Amino acid sequence: MNEKKTEGKKKSSFWKLFLGFLIFQFIFTGVTAPLVVFYGPFENVKRTIVGAAMTTLSHQYIAKAFLSDEEINEILSENSIETIQQDDSPDIKIANKHDSSIEREDISDGRKFKGYMLIIHDPTRVKVGYSQKIGQAGELTSQIAKRNGAVAAINGGGFVDSSSEGSQWTGTGGKPVGIIMSDGKTVYSDMEDETTKVEIMAITKDGVLLVGPHSLSEMKKLGVTEAISFGPSLVVNGRGTIKSGDGGWGIAPRTAIGQRKDGAILMLVIDGRQTKSAGATLKDVQNIMLQYGAVNATNLDGGSSSTMYYEEEVINNPSDPLGERSIPSAIYVKP
Secondary structure, eight states, X not given: XXXXXXXXXXXXXXXXXXXXXXHHHHHHHHHHHHHHHHHSSOXXXXXXXXXXXXXXXXXXXXXXXXXXXXXXHHHHTTOEEOOOOOOSSOOOOOOOTTOOOEEEEEEEOSSSOEEEEEEESOGGGEEEEEOTTTTTOOBOHHHHHHHTTOSEEEEOOOBOOBOTTOOBTSSOSOSBSSEEEETTEEEEEOOSSTTOEEEXXXXXXXXXXXXXXXXXXXXXXXXXXXXXXXXXXXXXXXXXXXEETTOSSOSBOEEEEEEETTXXXXXXXXXXXXXXXXXXXXXXXXXXXXXXXXXXXXXXXXXXXXXXXXXXXXXXXXXXXXXXXXXXXXXXXXX
C-alpha cells in the first residue's frame, strides 16, 4: 500500500515539474524572443517585423516598444521605391478583345506564401465596383461582385474610417481614400482639386491600365473610366520600382493588379498571417508581376482586406477570423 502511495507521489511530482518547466519555457520564450528579434544579429527579421508593424496603425506598438522613432525611421529608410512616370502612350497592344476566358493559376514560393493569379485576356471587361453605402459603410468583395454580376473580383482601394472601438484600419470601409470612378463617373473624391496627384489604379475606355501618381485632369485627358486610389506602383514601363530592400511594408496578405504588353490584366491575391501562408513583401509581389510579364502593376489594399472572388465563391483565405472584410471598392470582371 505504501509503495503505491510512493509511486503516486513520484508521478505527481514529475508532472508538476514538467508543467513548471513548460510554463518556464513559455515565459522565457515570450520575454527573450522580442529581444532576439530587435537586438539580435538577425537584421532581415528585424526589418521585416518593423515594416509589417509600421504599416498597420493598430500594431505599431510592437516596434515602438523596443525601438526609438529614429531607429524605426532608419530601418524604413533602407527600403527605396523609385517613382517612375508612366508613359502617356504605353506600348500596350490589346490582342484579345471579346475573349471571355480567364486563366487561374496557383502562386507559391514553396515556403512563405500561397496565393492565386487570374489572367483576364480582355481588359475592357475589368471595372470598378463600390459599396452602395459609400461614405457610411463598406460591403464585402463578394457582395459587390454579385450585385454587378461579376465572374471574378478582388478588393480595391483603402479607407480611413475607424471601428466602433476607435481602432483604425479595422473599420467599416465606409470612407475611401482618394478617388473612386466607375463607368466614367466620379463616385467619390477627397482630392483638393483636379491637379492634385495621388497614387491610382485606373483603366481607360480602351482598356489600358494606369498606375502611379496621376491627377484627375490627367485621367480625364487619358480617357479613364474606372479608378481607385492606392499604391505604391510596383512595375512601371516594364521596370520594377523597388530598388533596395523589400519595399518597407513587411510581410502581409497582398492584393495587386498588373497588365501585360498584350493587354491582359493580371489580378493577384496572396494569403497571409496564417500557418500555411505567412504573407509576401512588396518586392515579392513585384517579382511575381515581372515574372508574369507585367509592364505596369500596382499594389492594392492588403492585410485583412485581401480577397479574391471567382466562379461564385471566395477562393482565397482572408486573414480576418470573421472572413471577408467590408471595403469601399472592388475591381471586378464583367461577363
